[in-house]
Amino acid sequence: MKNFFSNLFNRNNDPQSIISFDVINPIYSYLYHESNSLEFKVKGIHDPVLVNLYSIPYSLDHEEGRAEIKKAGFNNAYEVLNELYTKLNIGTLSEEMIQEGLEYDFIHVQFYSQPGQEMKKHFKRVINNFIIFFCCTNSLEINDIRILYSGSHFLDYTKGLLDCEFLDFNAPKNETQEIGVKDFKLVLQGICEYLNLEIPKTVELPSSESVLFDENVTIGDFKEFVNLVSRGSIEEEELNKYAENLFENFNDETKEDYESTEEHFAFFEEIDAWNSDWKFDPEDAEYFISEMLGEDFKFDYPEETYSHDLFPYIQSELAKSNLELLTYETFGDNYLFFIANKDEVERILELSELTKIEVNQL
Structure with a gap:
């Protein structure tokens, strides 16, 4: 830095803010x-x-x-x-x-x-x-x-x-x-x-844990991922089987990207998921979400509302039960929906990045 100039604002250096x-x-x-x-x-x-x-x-x-x-x-x-x-x-x-x-x-x-x-x-x-x-x-x-x-x-x-x-x-x-x-x-x-720079002790940190992404993937990461996206509904034996298959798929360097995607797609279709065209009616959403939940699901929505415009209304109703609708990235013109516990979504997205099984919030 060679030169700087005064300005008309008060100093922007809140001792508690990390943006300082x-x-x-x-x-x-x-x-x-x-x-x-x-x-x-x-x-x-x-x-x-x-x-x-x-x-x-x-x-x-x-x-x-x-x-x-x-x-x-x-x-x-x-x-x-x-x-x-x-x-x-x-x-x-x-x-x-x-x-x-x-x-x-x-x-x-x-x-x-x-x-x-x-x-x-x-x-x-x-x-x-x-x-x-x-x-x-x-x-x-x-x-x-x-x-x-x-x-x-x-x-x-x-x-x-x-x-x-x-x-x-x-x-x-x-x-x-x-x-x-x-x-x-x-x-x-x-x-x-x-x-490895020291942050002033007065600063309120966004996270109390390490925020750096660890790219060392283990079969345990896949097991945790499977358990979370299925909301713990899979028996231990099946859980291990899915985790092993996905881990092997991850490490198979002979597979093309589309082949790995097909393996992911097959996994989601075996758990409670909803494979939908990008266009769907509210009645479709209510029926398939009810199937995924194993109980009746209804939600309020404005008339003449369809497809992705329904997401805020679906999510609002699911949030009452601490649930959230997510989708696997199919790389096509369709959705592969599944339901997760809302307080586990952040971890699912972290594991998605780690395992290369791309999951998106809606």
Whole structure:
């Protein structure tokens, strides 16, 4: 970091929040002095987390970057930075400052989250981009952070930056952003754990356990998975058989992906599951969920409501019994529904990631 400017906000450094300067500054120090890029996995986060340190002007000082800057209507990377600083209410660079040619760093953290209820109709997961800038607040020393956020893919990196919005992480704008902020806190804990950085004792941690994803898979993981997705309804002998078959399938490197998927599909069809076309009526849902539960199931819904638009009403009724409807990812135009205990869903999703048996929330 070579230079920073004062701003008009109060200092953003809640000693209890993991989204704070005291947590993020050591991460920056590692990225600056050791390695400017990280990639690792966090429990409950689909796909790896990517963390990169970028610098203005140099990270945009290449043929593609210069073309993006020109396309966006700017002459150089510093003008782009001023546009971002304006969104963050950080003092902008004067022409004299630009001529000094100093570097201005920022951290880009990228990962996927579950979408909010409304977005679930269109997406199974959404991307989060947290762009972290350092600045000064009533001080000559760097002592604060400001964050821009985007839920879009950065196909044009300059445009991606410019399309970001200021993030007030204490007041997310919608449910999807709220989930993203919650996961961002988990990711920050994961970064610190991954880099062996000490988190201040005043900080409230998102998790009291390790958040790093352990990719060492055992037959016990499959056994736990089978037990959870069947809600403990399978006898020990059958449970072991299913776990052994799925574990062997996982380790069989001769199988193509579609063959492994067929094995997963066969397993779900052997337990209480509902294989449905993507279009279904509320009467279908009531009948098959009743079959899966072994008891009569009814739910309230607006007239002329069908298929995925029924999910919120189904889930609301199931939640009264601490249950949730999930689906195996069939990679086709159909669902393979099953019912899980609501307080076990988070663990099912973790094991899904570990065993490569892809399960989705609805």
